[in-house]
Amino acid sequence: MIEAYEEAKRNYFLGGHRLSAVEGGRFCEAAYRILENMTGGRHTPIGSMLDSEKVTKGLESLRAADFPKAVRIYLPRALRVVYDIRNSRDVAHLADGIDPNLQDATLVTAVLDWVMAEFVRLSRRVDADTAQRLVTDLVTRRYPVVQMFGERPKVLRADLRASDTVLVLLYHQGGTPTTLAELTGWVADSMRSNLRRTVRTLDDKALVHLEGNEVLITRAGEHLVESRKLLDFDGC
Known part of the structure; x- marks a missing residue:
């Protein structure tokens, strides 16, 4: 997930907007599996087709008493937006009319920032101050120059x-x-x-x-x- 995140951001800042959205799709496939593992102790094997809709519905059906709303609702829905852009927009098909790649890549990178920060916040493996610094660092703009x-x-x-x-x-x-x-x-x-x-x-x-x-x-x-x-x- 981290590798796809870094590549998506790098491509975005270098003007490779289509490639940025493609890496966003790879990011989502990893993130969905992390959510599966967090909530069920296992995940869709790497190399096997990921059924994102099934995963999303499964997460939404979890009891509120067992998992926070971010895990059940916010994260899977945010990931679904990025995943659909990779599969359905100009990223994977010839464009007809106005090129959507820049606006799509801008949305994708913003969502990826938020998802990464949310995983850090939810991990609880570091103290609150350290987590906040990590989140701030994740969403701070980074440029190849x-x-x-x-x-x-x-x-x-x-x-x-x-x-x-x-x-x-x-x-x-x-x-x-x-x-x-x-x-x-x-x-x-x-x-x-x-x-x-x-x-x-x-x-x-x-x-x-x-x-x-x-x-x-x-x-x-x-x-x-x-x-x-x-x-x-x-x-x-």
């Missing part, structure tokens, strides 16, 4: 100027505030001396929001990153 080295993100495009590098890093961070000190440690040495001025300029242009020593990317900044394809990286 940014590689993590421990806790430090590094932008892999040396052709980007300082302002674009900052925007990519903040886009990667999503809604997590980033301090100027953190940014200083993440950018190249040549960008550090004027980093505060770079951030202030971006703030003046409403591309980021600077408050004290913390900075967040704005919707305008996100749009610029996406429209200028700053996340593209041919080295992946």
